[in-house]
Amino acid sequence: QKEVEQNSGPLSVPEGAIASLNCTYSDRGSQSFFWYRQYSGKSPELIMFIYSNGDKEDGRFTAQLNKASQYVSLLIRDSQPSDSATYLCAVKSSNYQLIWGAGTKLIIKP
């Protein structure tokens, strides 16, 4: 059973600080990794994807991938109250199915 694990939270971070979200996956053959943001009652929206080991930066967001340790993380710098949402990690497994984590609820405190 291919799995993607996330801490459900809530993760509480002061405004302006760095929020760090983590995700581990079980399928060592996975090649593509995605972070989606989901506001309460809304649909997920893709914010980052990463394919290679290392860091990928896009504005205030940085995705980090370590395939040897089978984890992927998302860093949000200068956190804003509008970043408060549930962050879903998704992994495209070796059979090309997208496997989803249950999400981490992030709360940014003003």
Add this chain to the structure above:
Amino acid sequence: DGGITQSPKYLFRKEGQNVTLSCEQNLNHDAMYWYRQDPGQGLRLIYYSQIVNDFQKGDIAEGYSVSREKKESFPLTVTSAQKNPTAFYLCASSIKGAPEAFFGQGTRLTVV
């Protein structure tokens, strides 16, 4: 504007009824997907379609049916065989082989 439209936004079903959720996209995407989301859980794949007139079961297809007669449309029917249908249903589409980058706004189905 290009996008995915799901309707209705809220749907109430009586026990024993079939209901159909609509999903239409004008992005010219080949692939379309239906997911179910329950509180505190990740998205679970119900059905997906990579091409017109073809679709595949996902992890939780029992009690659901789909059709893909047009590229733009991928309706989901929740049948009376689905014993616990209350959930948030999400339709998504993508270019074939790409991640499911675009979601509709979702349909919240409640059994009354």
